[in-house]
Amino acid sequence: MKVVCAGGGPAGLYLAILLKLQDPSHDITVHERNPEGSTYGWGVTYWRGLLDRLQARDPESAAVIGEHSVCWSDGVAHVRELTTRHHGDEGFGIGRHRLLDLLATRARALGVRLEYESELTEPPAADLVVAADGVHSLLRGRHAAHFGTDLVPGRNRYIWLGTTKVFDAFTFAFVETPHGWIWAYGYGYSAEHSTCVIECAPETFTGLGLDRADEGEQLALLEKLFAGVLDGHRLIGRPSAGGTAPWTTFRTLTNRTWHRGNLVLLGDAAHTTHYSIGAGTTLAVEDAMCLADALREHSALPDALAAYERRRRSDLLSVQSAARYSAQWYENLPRYIHLPPHRMFALLGQRHSPLLPYVPPQLYYGLDKAVGRLEVLRRLKRWAGPRAARALHARSTSAK
Known part of the structure; x- marks a missing residue:
């Protein structure tokens, strides 16, 4: 199969890696508009679950990504002169430049052709064309009416x-x-x-x-x-051509459909999620995983692309909902900022909740704490019940 991918970001590069691992005979070329080694952004985040999925699919790339990442397990909030710290899930950070370099090196080693300073404006002749060229995808833009692209700017x-x-x-x-x-x-x-x-x-x-x-x-x-x-x-900073650092508003992008003929959307070309949940890179890589799976499972390309879109739309529902509520939490910061720092930070962690915007913050905090205590009691009961039963059984047996 001949595959051409527009966009040398994490989604495009990892898809190329997975397809080559599935079948080394695939003819795969990735086109990136920017020069090699130039990238926007600083570091990206991901969580343990993604590293585990990378390990399951390609241990070699997972190992080098893990090696070049830093990790943390605490969250710290500073509000005026007050500080609170909470222990949480293990998170990871890696430089975007480093991540792209590692994925490009792995792709080249597998036989993928990487063409830098090469921008596709029309779908080339290929069995599969992948538009992984970001929120402003030129390939998607050529067929905007078909894809039903919608961009909604945020407020902040x-x-x-x-x-x-x-x-x-x-x-x-x-x-x-x-x-x-x-x-x-x-x-x-x-x-x-x-x-x-x-x-x-x-x-x-x-x-x-x-x-x-x-x-x-x-x-x-x-x-x-x-x-x-x-x-x-x-x-x-990263100054723009005009000499001013690029402030912007986040744009939530959706598409009515993600594929047209042999052209399919991947990553930010298909969907965006607000940066405050730290999932952009993870979702792009998971798109690549899902598309590679669909291509392996379905011999007919239309069936594969339909299965990919169906699965990813379903997987993204909860994440996109969480991202919308997270963005709204920050847009309504004055509602929460005057709480004691530990309470504000607790509600910061609950910002994905669809209920939070409609319940007074102090009341929500109290209800959340009560539910937490109830869950602890339930877990204790589940743990202690069998132990108590075994103890009673042991005493009754010894009494006989």
């Missing part, structure tokens, strides 16, 4: 930065200004750097003058605002 402004401060936990920092709240998400991705995403409401963005400042002025102001968590470390 955000910027993706790096920093030389290496966070030892997934860190949230909320700072109050005369123009409203501004907050940061920080996580390490190497021994030298962390990602720092900064977000605020549009009125805070303009009130602070960030809309009028150049990159240097923006970074200086942000370093001052977040001095308490940066510990004197600097922020690193």
Whole structure:
């Protein structure tokens, strides 16, 4: 099978790896519009479940990805001068540049052709054409009416930065200004750097003058605002051609259908989920896994593409719902920010709940704690019941 993929991100590269592992005779070419080694962003996050799935499918790439990742298991929230820390699930960070380099190296070793500075604007002659070229996919755009693409912009402004401060936990920092709240998400991705995403409401963005400042002025102001968590470390921007760091709003992208003939959408070309749940890279790679499975299981391409879309749409329902509620939680931050930090942080962890926006925060916190205690009692009962029964049986047997 001849496969051509537009987009050399995690989705396109990992699909190429999986297809080559399934059948080394596949003729696979990946086209990437940017030069090799150039990428946007800083570090990306993923969780233990993804690493386990990578291990099951390709232990070699899983091993090197794990080796070049950093991990954490705590979350820390700073609100004004107060701090709270919670222990949670094991998370991982890896530089996006490093991840792409590792996947590209693995793909090349398997015989995949990688063409950099090569942008596809029309589907080429191939058995399968994969549009994994991001939210602004040119291949999808050529058939926008068929795919039914819809882009919905969010309200808040955000910027993706790096920093030389290496966070030892997934860190949230909320700072109050005369123009409203501004907050940061920080996580390490190497021994030298962390990602720092900064977000605020549009009125805070303009009130602070960030809309009028150049990159240097923006970074200086942000370093001052977040001095308490940066510990004197600097922020690193990615200036645009105009010299101003690229603030933007998140765009939720959906498509009515994900395939047309032999053209199929993958990753951000098919769907986006708000960055606050840290799942973008994971979902893109899982798309690749699902498409590779469907192609292996169905000999007819239309059946394979239909099965891929059906499965992934179903899998994404809960994730996309969580992402929508997470984005709304931050857009309504004043509703939660004045709670005691430990309570605010607890509701931050519950921000995916569809019930939370409709219940007073203090009441929701109390109900959540009560449910938690009830669940503990249920687990204790399930554990203690059989033990108590065995103990009674042992005593009655010895009495005989």
